[in-house]
Amino acid sequence: MPKLTLYHAVPSRSSIVRWMLEELGEPYDIHLVSFKKGENRQPAFLAVNPMGKLPALRHGDVIVTEAAAICTYLADELPHARLNIPIGDPRRGIYLKWLFFGPSCIEPAVTDRAFPRKEPPQPGMLGYGDYDTVVNVVANAVAKGPYLMGDQFTAADVVIGATLRWGMQFKLLPERPEFVAYAARLGERPALRRAEAKDRELAAV
Ligand SMILES: N[C@@H](CCC(=O)N[C@@H](CS)C(=O)NCC(=O)O)C(=O)O
Numbered sequence: 143m144p145k146l147t148l149y150h151a152v153p154s155r156s157s158i159v160r161w162m163l164e165e166l167g168e169p170y171d172i173h174l175v176s177f178k179k180g181e182n183r184q185p186a187f188l189a190v191n192p193m194g195k196l197p198a199l200r201h202g203d204v205i206v207t208e209a210a211a212i213c214t215y216l217a218d219e220l221p222h223a224r225l226n227i228p229i230g231d232p233r234r235g236i237y238l239k240w241l242f243f244g245p246s247c248i249e250p251a252v253t254d255r256a257f258p259r260k261e262p263p264q265p266g267m268l269g270y271g272d273y274d275t276v277v278n279v280v281a282n283a284v285a286k287g288p289y290l291m292g293d294q295f296t297a298a299d300v301v302i303g304a305t306l307r308w309g310m311q312f313k314l315l316p317e318r319p320e321f322v323a324y325a326a327r328l329g330e331r332p333a334l335r336r337a338e339a340k341d342r343e344l345a346a347v
Contacts, residue, residue, distance in 0.1 A: 144202025146170040149190060151177055152345045156197030158209045158304040160341065162216055162297060164333035166223045173200075174344070210245045210301045214238075217297035225297045233291060240283070240290050240298035244305045251276040252305075252314045277316065280306070284324040295331070303328040 148163060150156040150172050163170045175181045175196055182194045191198045191207045198207045201219065206212045217226035227237035247270040254263075255273055265272050280302065289295045290302060307325050309315030328334055 143168070144204075145200075147173050147200040149173045149175050149187070149196055149198040149200070150344075151175050151182075151196050152341045154196045155209045155304075157337065157341055158300060159197045159199060159212050159216075161304065161334050161337040162213045162225075162300045164337045164340075165225055165295075165300065165331070166216060166220050167333075168220060172344075208245070209304075210241050213297040213300050214241050224294065225300075227291065227294075227296060237291055237296060237298055241301055243280070244301040246270070247276050248280060248302070248305050248309070248315075252309050256312075256314055277318070281318050281320040285320045287324060288327050299328065 146163065146168060148156060148159055148170055150160060151174065154177075160172075175187055181187055182191075182196065187198075188194055190200070190205055193207065195207070197209055197212060198205060199212045199216070201215075206215045214226075217223070218228075221228060227234040250268070251270045251273045254268075270276050283290055284302075284306075286292075289299050291298065303324065306315060306321050307328070310317055310321060310325065315321065
């Protein structure tokens with residue numbers, strides 16, 4: 143098994159990937175990148191991710207960036223953890239939909255709300271449509287549970303769950319009962335607790 147290294151900073155979206163790695167239960171290294179020192183804009187890191195952004199993951203000679211892509215990649219590369227829905231399974235389409243829905247619909251809906259545009263956008267031009275529809279669609283998806291794919295916890299729960307937890311924490315998403323209950327279920331997962339404890343330790347240094 144090639145070595146896994148997470149390029150990480152606390153707080154940042156790389157904590158999503160740390161949670162995913164803890165769910166997988168495989169050993170991994172952490173390579174800290176300091177935003178304060180501007181390390182993410184220095185040539186050594188730009189060679190890893192020319193966007194200058196975290197997270198990035200190195201797996202042997204492979205580098206993957208974008209939190210949702212990394213989670214999708216890891217779930218497929220390490221299928222024994224059953225965090226993916228494999229090719230050929232009729233549920234894979236819905237699983238992929240949720241993996242993409244986080245960064246392509248929830249995130250932009252939330253950031254547009256946090257930083258409103260000067261000109262009102264045409265909803266038809268926005269990939270996510272409108273904020274309320276996004277919120278309602280996700281609330282319906284997590285209402286039944288326990289997870290997005292029913293009884294199976296998957297990488298899609300890491301991506302969507304992390305986004306909902308972050309959005310509620312910063313009051314950018316409403317504390318809908320469906321979101322609160324789903325976030326509480328996720329919060330009981332030992333892997334998430336481990337990831338948070340390790341990040342708290344790093345933040346305290
Ligand atoms: N689309 C990227 C977003 C990554 C991102 O914006 N990361 C932030 C930290 S949460 C970052 O690296 N910011 C530093 C900067 O832009 O200078 C993903 O989902 O991974």
